[in-house]
Amino acid sequence: MRFSSLFLFVSLGCLPTLAAVAGGKEPHYPVTTLAPTLRENAHAVVRMEDETLLVKSVGRTVRTVRRATTVLDEAGAEWATQLVYYDQLSSVSYLRGAVYDAEGQLVRQLRTSDVKDYSLSDGFSLATDARGRVADLRQPNYPYTVSFEYEVVSDNSLFYTTWQPQSAEQLAVEQASFRVLTPANLPLRFQERHLPKGAAVVRSQQGDMQVYQWELKALPAQEEEPYGPPLSEVVPTVATAPTTFEVQGHAGTLTSWQGLGQWDYDLNMGRDVLPEAVQARVAALVKDAPDERTRISRVYDLLQSSTRYVSVQLGLGGWQTIPATNVSSTGYGDCKALSNYCMALLKAAGVPSYCALVLADEPDIHTEFPSNQFNHVVLCVPLKKASKPDTVWLECTSQNTALGYMGSFTGNRHALLLTPAGGQLVRTPRYGAAENRRERSADVYLDAQGSATAMLRTRRTGLEQDQFSQLMHGLDPVQQKKKIAESLPLSNFNITKFALVSDAKAAIPTINETLGLTLPQFGTPSGRRVFLLPNLLSRLPAVTMPVGERQTDIWLASAYAHADTVRIHVPAGFQVESLPTPVQLTTTFGTYSAQVQKLADGTIQYVRTLRMPHTRFPRTDYPAYVEFRRKINAADKAQLVLVKTES
Numbered sequence: 001m002r003f004s005s006l007f008l009f010v011s012l013g014c015l016p017t018l019a020a021v022a023g024g025k026e027p028h029y030p031v032t033t034l035a036p037t038l039r040e041n042a043h044a045v046v047r048m049e050d051e052t053l054l055v056k057s058v059g060r061t062v063r064t065v066r067r068a069t070t071v072l073d074e075a076g077a078e079w080a081t082q083l084v085y086y087d088q089l090s091s092v093s094y095l096r097g098a099v100y101d102a103e104g105q106l107v108r109q110l111r112t113s114d115v116k117d118y119s120l121s122d123g124f125s126l127a128t129d130a131r132g133r134v135a136d137l138r139q140p141n142y143p144y145t146v147s148f149e150y151e152v153v154s155d156n157s158l159f160y161t162t163w164q165p166q167s168a169e170q171l172a173v174e175q176a177s178f179r180v181l182t183p184a185n186l187p188l189r190f191q192e193r194h195l196p197k198g199a200a201v202v203r204s205q206q207g208d209m210q211v212y213q214w215e216l217k218a219l220p221a222q223e224e225e226p227y228g229p230p231l232s233e234v235v236p237t238v239a240t241a242p243t244t245f246e247v248q249g250h251a252g253t254l255t256s257w258q259g260l261g262q263w264d265y266d267l268n269m270g271r272d273v274l275p276e277a278v279q280a281r282v283a284a285l286v287k288d289a290p291d292e293r294t295r296i297s298r299v300y301d302l303l304q305s306s307t308r309y310v311s312v313q314l315g316l317g318g319w320q321t322i323p324a325t326n327v328s329s330t331g332y333g334d335c336k337a338l339s340n341y342c343m344a345l346l347k348a349a350g351v352p353s354y355c356a357l358v359l360a361d362e363p364d365i366h367t368e369f370p371s372n373q374f375n376h377v378v379l380c381v382p383l384k385k386a387s388k389p390d391t392v393w394l395e396c397t398s399q400n401t402a403l404g405y406m407g408s409f410t411g412n413r414h415a416l417l418l419t420p421a422g423g424q425l426v427r428t429p430r431y432g433a434a435e436n437r438r439e440r441s442a443d444v445y446l447d448a449q450g451s452a453t454a455m456l457r458t459r460r461t462g463l464e465q466d467q468f469s470q471l472m473h474g475l476d477p478v479q480q481k482k483k484i485a486e487s488l489p490l491s492n493f494n495i496t497k498f499a500l501v502s503d504a505k506a507a508i509p510t511i512n513e514t515l516g517l518t519l520p521q522f523g524t525p526s527g528r529r530v531f532l533l534p535n536l537l538s539r540l541p542a543v544t545m546p547v548g549e550r551q552t553d554i555w556l557a558s559a560y561a562h563a564d565t566v567r568i569h570v571p572a573g574f575q576v577e578s579l580p581t582p583v584q585l586t587t588t589f590g591t592y593s594a595q596v597q598k599l600a601d602g603t604i605q606y607v608r609t610l611r612m613p614h615t616r617f618p619r620t621d622y623p624a625y626v627e628f629r630r631k632i633n634a635a636d637k638a639q640l641v642l643v644k645t646e647s
Contacts (some may be wrong), residue, residue: 017250022238027100027103027104027105028068028100028104028106028147028564029068029100029104029145029520030102030103030104030147031049031069031070031102031103031104031143032045032103034070034174035174035218037218037220038172038218038220038221039072039172040221040300041170041220041221041223042076042170042172042220042221043071043072043073043075043079043170044069044070044071044072044074044076044079044170044171044172044220045070045072045169045171045172045173045174045369046067046068046069046165046166046171046172046173046174046175046176047068047069047145047174047175047177048066048067048068048174048176048579049065049066049067049068049165049173049175049176049177050065050066050067050176050177051063051064051065051067051161051163051165051176051177051178051179051241052064052065052178052179052180052181053160053161053178053179053180053181054180054181054182055157055180055181055182055183055186055188055242057183057186058157058186058242058244058245058246058251059155059157059245059246059247059251059521060153060155060157061153061154061157061160062151062152062153062154063151063152063154063161064149064150064151065149065150065253066147066148066149067147067148067149068145068146068147069145069146069147070143070144070145071138071139071143071144071145071146072142072143073142074142075170076170076171077138078453079146079171080099080136080137080138080139080144080146081134081135081136081137081138082095082097082134082135082148082150083132083133083134084132084133084134084150084152085130085131085132085152086131086132086133086152087130087131089136089155089156089247089248090151090152090153090154090155090156090345091152092133092150092151092152093150093151093152093153094114094150094151095110095133095135095144095148095149095150096109096110096148096149096150097109097110097135097137097146097147097148097149098110098146099137099139099144099145099146099147100144100145100146100147101141101144101145101620102143102144104145107139107439110135110137110148114135114136114137115133115134115135116133116135117131117132117133117136118131118132118133118134119131123458125556126591130414130488133150135148140592152603155247155248156247156259157245157246157247157445158242158247158252158254158319158372158454159372160180160188160240160241160242160371161178161180161236161240162237162238162239163178163214163238163239163240163386164235164236164237164238164288165178165216165219165236165361166219166222166235166236167235168231169221169222169223169224169231170221170223171221172219172220172221173200173216173217173218173219173399173532174217174218175215175216175217175218176215176216176217176219177213177214177215177216178213178214178215178238179211179212179213179214180211180212180213180240181206181209181210181211182209182212182361183208183209183210183215184208184209184210186241186242186243186244186587187210187243188210188212188242188243189240189241189243189254189255189369189371190212190240190241191238191239191240191364191366191368191369192214192234192237192238192365192476193236193237193238193239194236194237195214195216195236195238196219196233196236199214199215199216200214201213201214201238202214214238216236218227219236219600221233222234222235222551225546225550225551225552226543226544226632227378227554227555228550228551228552228553228554228555229248229363229552229553229555230363230571232363233363233408234551234552239366239371241254241369241370241371241372242254243592247319247520250263250266250267251263251472252571254370254371254372255370256370256423257318257370257416257422257423257424257425258421258422258423259370259422259423260370260371260372260416260423260482260619261357261416261417261418261419261422261424262422262423263422264275264319264416264418264423265384265418265419265422265423265594267319267320268320268321268336268340268355268418269582271320271321271322271323271324271339271340272324272341272343272344272347273323273324273325273344274324274325274328274344274345274347274348275325275328275329277323278328278345278348279348281376282299282302282345282349283348283349284347285298285299285302285349286298286299286349286350286617289349291385292351292383292384292385293383293392294351295346295350295351296346296349296351296381296392296403297403298349299342299345299346299349299351300342300394300403302345303341303342303345303396304398304399304400305340305399306331306342306394307327307331307332307333307338307399308331308332308399309332309333309334309335309338309397309398310332310333310334313327313332313406317431318361319336320336320631321333321334321336321337321339322334322336322337322340324337324340324341324343324344327340327341328341331518334397335376335377335378335396335397336355336377336533338396338397339355339377339378339379339394339396339452340355341396342379342394342396343355343379346379346381351525352379352381352382352384353379353380353381353382353394354379354380354381354382354417354418354419355377355378355379355380355418356377356379356380356415356416356417356418356426356428357374357376357377357380357415357416357418358374358375358376358377358378358410358413358415358428359373359374359375359376359413359647360375360376360409360410360412361408361410362375362407364413364414364582365414366503367414367425372519373418374416376398376410377396378394378395378406378410378415378428379393379394379396380392380393380394380415380417381393381394391407392404393405393410393428393429395407395409395410400473401509402467402505402506402509403505404429404507405429405508405509406428406429407431407462407463407466408463408466408558410428411428411430411431412429412430412431412558412614413427413428414426414427414428414536415427415428431463431508431558431559432559432613432614433559433560433561433611433612433613434561435461435462435463435508436461436463436464436558436559436560436561437459437460437461437462437464437560437561437562437563438458438460438461438464438561438562438563439458439459439562439567440456440457440458440459440537440538440562440563440564440565441456441457441564441566441567442454442455442456442457442536442537442564442565442566442567442568443455443567443569444519444522444536444567444568444647445567445569446522446523446530446532446568446569446570446571446630446642447571448571448573448574449533450521450522450523450524450525450530450550451518451519451520451521451522451523452519452522452523453496453516453517453518453519454517454518454519454522454536455497455514455515455516455517456514456515456516456517456536457512457513457514457515458509458512458513459511459512459513460510460512460513461506461508461509461510461512462508462509463558463560464560465509465510465511468500468511468513469502469511470482471484471500472500472502472511477498480498480500481495481498484498484513484515489537489539490517490519490537491521492519492520492521493517493518493519493520494517494518495515495517496516496517496518497514497515497516498514498515498516499513499514499565500512500513501513501514502623508544514531518555523642528643528644529577529641529642529643529644530574530641530642530643530644531639531640531641532568532606532639532640532642533637533638533639534566534568534580534596534606534638534639534640535564535566535594535606535608535636535637535638536564536566537564537612538562538564538608538636539633539636539637540629540632540633540636541629541633542626542629542630542632542633543625543629544622544626545622545626546622550619550622551619552615552616552619553617553618553619554589554616554619554621554622554625555616556590556612556613556614556615556616556617557614558614559612559613559614559615560612561609561610561611561612562608562609562610562611563607563608563609564606564607564608564609564626565605565606565607565623566605566606566607567599567603567605568602568604568605568606569603570602570604570642573643573644573645574643574644575606575638575642575643576641576642576643576644576647577641577642577643578636578640579596579597579598579604579640580596580638580639580640582594582595582596583595583630583631583635583638585628585632587624587628588617588621589612589613589617589621589625590610590611590612590613590628591609591610591611592608592610592611592632592635593607593608593609594606594607594608594635594636594638595607596607596638596640604640608636610632
C-alpha cells in the first residue's frame, strides 16, 4: 500500500473545521459538482488543498494543510490514506479526518482509535527515530470523498516545503493554495516551476509577517508520456527554502551552494580521526604503492572488506556523521559515516579527499536553486600527482562496486563537494555511449527442420552491466538463470549453459555472459523453404503516437551502444534464397545499421549496430522519433529465406 506522505494538514481558521462540517447538513464535495474535464482520465481529484508554512523563527516552522480528495475508483484508493511523518526534530499536533459519500453527506469522522502510530524502519537501519501516524478511510463503494487535516511543528528549518499538489499521475486538482508567512528578517527564497499563467506569487503584509501566496485551479489529470520527463519535472511546483536556518543549535545560511556546503563541512569537522593502530595499518598497506591510484585502490579494498552499510538516523544524525573511530571499531555506518571513514583512511595514506552530497537514484538537482535537495553521500578524491587533472569517485556503501564507478545511481549528475572553503557544485562521472556498451556474438546451428542450437557471448560495460551486477551479487546462480530466462524475447527455448563473470577491476566495470540455447522453432518451415529471423535477441520495439498532441519533450535518459554479430550455420542441402535489404539510419536521435550477407564458407552473418545519445529533444520532434523507431523495428523483424536445393 502506498500512503500519501509529507502533506501536513490543518486549518488556520480561514476555512470551516471538520467538526463544523460534520455538524451541518449541507453536502460537501458532491461528485456531481465536479467538472467533466477533471474526471477525465483521473482516479482521484483534489477538491481543495490549503497548505500554509509558518516560519516562527530561524529554527522552528509550523506546517499546516487541509485537503479534500474525491476518490473515483479503486485505483485512486491510495488517496483515502494518509501518512504524517515525524521524528526527533518534529511533532504532530493532531490528525483529523472525515469521509463523505458521493452526494457529499458525512459517512463518518476519523476516530482517535483509527489513527495508528508506526516506526518507519526501513529494514536496514540500526537506529532510526522516523515515525508516522497513519489514517485509513478507504471505502468499498465509489466514488467518495475524504478530508484530512493535521499540523506538524518542526525544529528542523533546513527543509521548507516543496509544494506540488498534483504529485501523481491521473490525479486532477480542482483548487489548491499555498501560503508562506515569515518574519521580515527571514525572507523566503522560492522557485516557481511550470506554473500556469496568472498563478505567480502574490505578496502581502500581515502584521510584521511577510506573506507569499499561490493558487492553482482546474488542473486536469496528467500521465507520464513515453520517453518523456518524470511527472515531477512538468507539473506546477513551488520550491521554497530559507535564507538562514538552524538545526539543534547549528546555524547556517542557504543563499548559495557555498553556504550549504560550509554548514555541512563544519558540522562534521574533526570526525575523521582514526585510532593510531588503524593509521599504522594503513601506512603499512600503502608503503610500497607506486602512485596515488594504487593507494586509493588498496584503501578502498580495505573499506569494502571490513565495513557494511547500516543506516543510523537519529535527530541531527541525518546530517552529522558517526566519528571514524566508531566505524573502525564496529565495522558499520551509513553513507555519511562510511564516506567519512574512507576519507580518514585515505588521509592516513597521504591522499586528501572530500565528502560530497548527491541526489541518488532520482533526476538531477535544480542547480539554479541552492537548497538541500540531496539524499546520499559519496567520496571525491582529486588526483594531485597525476600527469593530468583527474578525479576518483568512491561509492563507500557498496562492498562490490568497482573503484571509481558511480553507475546509474549517482553518475551523470551534480554533487556538492564539502571543502574547508564551503560547498562547490561539481559533476559526477559521465557515462556515454563509449562506456555503456553491449557487444554480443552468437553462433546458431540450424537443422533441416528449422530447430537450432545457439551459443552466445555477451560483454556488457558501464550502465549496461548495472542490472546484471545486481543479479550477480543479489541472487544465487539458479535465480540468476531464471531472471535471464524471463528477460529473453523468445517464446520457445531452453537454456543449456549459463555463466556470468565480472571484471569489476576494469576502469569501466564489465560483465561477460555465456549463454547456450536450444531453439526448437528458430526457423519456420514451409514446403522447401525455411523462414527465419537473424536478429536473435536485440529487437527494439516501436513506439506509438499519442492520441492527442504530445505535451512534453523527448528525454533519452542514457546513452548506449549495441553491437550484434550473429553467424547462422546453414544445414546441408539448403541455400540462401533471399536476404533482407541492408538498412542504414543516421538521425539526431541515434544511428542504426543492419546487414545480412553470405560468407565464403556458406555461413550467413548478420551484423547490427545501434548507438543512442543521452539528450533531449523538443516535443515537436516526436513524430520524427516515432518514425525512426518504426524503421528500426521493421529492420529488426526482417526475415531471410533458405530454400532446399534439388537433390
